[in-house]
Amino acid sequence: MTTATPRRFLAHLYQEGPHNPFPGIKALERRLGHALPHQYGSNEGLDMPHAVLGGELGHALADLSRSYADADAWQLRHQLAERLGVAYETLLVDAGADSLLALVMRATICAGERVITSAGTYPTLAYFARGLGAEVIEVPYTEAHASDDAPHSAQLAPDLAALAAAASQHAARVVYLANPDNPSGHLHSDEDVRALRDALPADCSLLLDEAYHDFRPDAAQADNAPMAHTFRLRTFSKAYGLAGLRLGFMIAEREDLALLTKVRIHYAVSAPALAAGELLLEHPEEAATHVAAVIQCRDQLAEHLRSLGADVLPSATNFLCVRLKSAERAAQVQQQLMAQGVLITRSPHPALGHILRISTLEDSLVPGRLARLEQAIVEENRA
Numbered sequence: 001m002t003t004a005t006p007r008r009f010l011a012h013l014y015q016e017g018p019h020n021p022f023p024g025i026k027a028l029e030r031r032l033g034h035a036l037p038h039q040y041g042s043n044e045g046l047d048m049p050h051a052v053l054g055g056e057l058g059h060a061l062a063d064l065s066r067s068y069a070d071a072d073a074w075q076l077r078h079q080l081a082e083r084l085g086v087a088y089e090t091l092l093v094d095a096g097a098d099s100l101l102a103l104v105m106r107a108t109i110c111a112g113e114r115v116i117t118s119a120g121t122y123p124t125l126a127y128f129a130r131g132l133g134a135e136v137i138e139v140p141y142t143e144a145h146a147s148d149d150a151p152h153s154a155q156l157a158p159d160l161a162a163l164a165a166a167a168s169q170h171a172a173r174v175v176y177l178a179n180p181d182n183p184s185g186h187l188h189s190d191e192d193v194r195a196l197r198d199a200l201p202a203d204c205s206l207l208l209d210e211a212y213h214d215f216r217p218d219a220a221q222a223d224n225a226p227m228a229h230t231f232r233l234r235t236f237s238k239a240y241g242l243a244g245l246r247l248g249f250m251i252a253e254r255e256d257l258a259l260l261t262k263v264r265i266h267y268a269v270s271a272p273a274l275a276a277g278e279l280l281l282e283h284p285e286e287a288a289t290h291v292a293a294v295i296q297c298r299d300q301l302a303e304h305l306r307s308l309g310a311d312v313l314p315s316a317t318n319f320l321c322v323r324l325k326s327a328e329r330a331a332q333v334q335q336q337l338m339a340q341g342v343l344i345t346r347s348p349h350p351a352l353g354h355i356l357r358i359s360t361l362e363d364s365l366v367p368g369r370l371a372r373l374e375q376a377i378v379e380e381n382r383a
Contacts, residue, residue, distance in 0.1 A: 006203035008173070008229060009107050013259045020266050026070035042068060061272055069271040076274055079281040080249060084224040089254040092261070093277075095268040096246040097211050097235040102128050104207055104231050106263045108173055109134045116166045117176040118158040120183070120352035122209060125176045134173075139166050140351065141184065145311060145323075154313050154323065156184040156355070160192055164199035175200060178209040180216060183347055183357045185315030187216060190223050197230055206230040211248075212317040214239035214291050226253045238318055239287050240280050245273040294318045298360035308374055309381035319359045322373065325380050327353030336372045344373070 007014075029036055039046065050062035073093035081088040094100045101124060109115065111133025117125055119138035126136045139162040144155040158181055167175050177196065180187045197206045208230055213219060215238070226232070232251040237243035247269060250257070280287060302312045302320050311323040324330045327346075330353060334346045345357040356373065358364060 006201075008203050008205050009256075009259045010110065013107060013262050018262055020071065020261070022071070022266060024068060024071040024266075026074060027072055030074065039067075044068065064271040064275055067271060068267050069269050069274050071266040073269060073274055076277050076281070077249075079278060083281060083284070084251070086224055086226065086251060087254070090226045090251055090257065092250040092252070092257050092264075093269060093274075094248055094250070094264065095270075095273070096237060096243075097209065097233045097248040098124055099246070099265075099268055100231070100233045100248055100250050101125055101207070101209070103260055103264055104174070104205070105129055105132055105134075107260050108205060110173075114170045114172040115174045115176065116163055116170065116172045118163070118178075118181075120347050120349035120355075121158065121176070122178050122182045123348065125207070125209075129174075137166055137170055137172070138351075139163050154311055155186065156313050156321070156323070156352075157181065157186040157188070158184075160188065160196045161199075164196055167200050167204050171201070172204050174205050174207050176207045176209065178211070180210075180212040180316040182209075182212065182317070183319075183321055183345070183352065183355060184313055185212075185317045185319060185321055186313070187316035194227065197227055200229070202229075204229070208232045211235045212238060214287070215295060215318050216316045219291075224251060226251050228253065229256075231256070236277050236280070239291050240277070241287075241290065242273070242276055242280070245270070245276055247273040247277050293362070294360060297362055297365060301358070301360050301364055304365075305374070305377065308377045310377045313355075319357050322356045322358070322377070324354050324356065324376065325383075329376060329380070330354045330356050333373050333376045337370070340372070342369060344370075 025036060025039060025042060044067055046066050048066060053065065054062035076093055077088050077091045080091050094103060105128045109129060109132050112135065114135045114137055115129040116137050116139065119140050129136050139159055142155065142157050142159045144153065158177055163175050163177065166172065179193055193208065200206060206229060210232055211234065213234055216222060230252065233248060235248040298315060298318065298320055305312050305322060313321040313323060315321065330346050334344055334356060337344055347353055347355050363369065
């Protein structure tokens with residue numbers, strides 16, 4: 001097969017192969033149409049008694065841990081397909097959204113090629129890109145401040161027009177957009193995201209990080225369909241509380257997923273992670289209740305901080321951001337809270353050093369928990 005024109009993936013991936021040399025026992029059983037209860041072919045530690053592991057963490061976990069997982073994530077992908085209303089073949093499961101970010105980078109970027117991102121957004125994309133020798137070009141956020149008449153009008157948003165313009169100017173291979181954004185929490189509409197996608201060059205892919213999708217106010221009605229030349233990433237880390245197990249998935253066109261699979265680590269997802277994801281999808285009410293509680297906590301904390309005069313950014317995530325007047329003040333508040341055992345995040349990017357991000361857990365509402373931040377807000381408003 002000849003290289004596709006225009007090329008969005010590494011040229012050699014358009015050729016036949018490579019093919020996964022170990023598709024796994026579950027895939028073999030599906031192909032044969034019957035189970036293989038006597039498994040002597042994979043050199044796993046199936047006779048390991050796991051007395052310690054089973055006793056401390058449970059025998060169900062011990063049983064799952066002995067065998068390689070289903071590399072196709074067949075059951076989980078079918079559950080996701082039904083839940084999202086998309087085709088099974090448009091879904092790819094991997095070890096969290098970061099693993100999917102790295103996968104896209106491996107399949108699309110050569111050393112010296114360019115990636116476009118927002119200056120201060122989720123930094124792991126730039127970390128992976130630079131590790132491959134790519135050039136990372138950053139576009140500033142658009143910014144607006146709240147007023148006394150409109151306390152909810154604050155904004156810190158990825159500049160979609162500037163991202164598209166930079167992609168064309170620099171012949172970029174990938175444009176990264178987190179939507180909702182991290183760290184600002186800003187949500188662009190699906191229509192605006194599709195317009196961005198349509199404005200990109202034909203050989204440029206949109207890497208759409210939707211890790212916080214479940215916290216969107218319109219999540220139940222949002223469009224989940226694959227988008228042309230777009231990799232949509234989602235995770236079980238936030239709404240489903242499985243950050244420690246590393247589980248995420250991608251929605252993309254099936255032709256793109258076929259090429260990504262050629263460079264995917266086929267057993268990156270563990271059997272316990274798959275089992276946990278399958279179980280939670282069988283009981284969606286638990287995640288739904290969790291999301292509703294987080295949103296209530298977020299809104300309550302935001303209103304409390306605004307009542308003190310804080311510049312709180314609107315958020316469609318499980319966190320909120322407070323914009324202080326200087327990076328120095330933000331660093332001071334973060335360090336003082338950390339000394340008290342309270343961890344909040346300050347952006348490491350110099351463009352957003354004045355932003356403090358707070359995960360909106362129930363514990364964050366305990367009176368006095370964020371007292372040093374509250375004091376700083378009051379002091380800034382007096383100055």
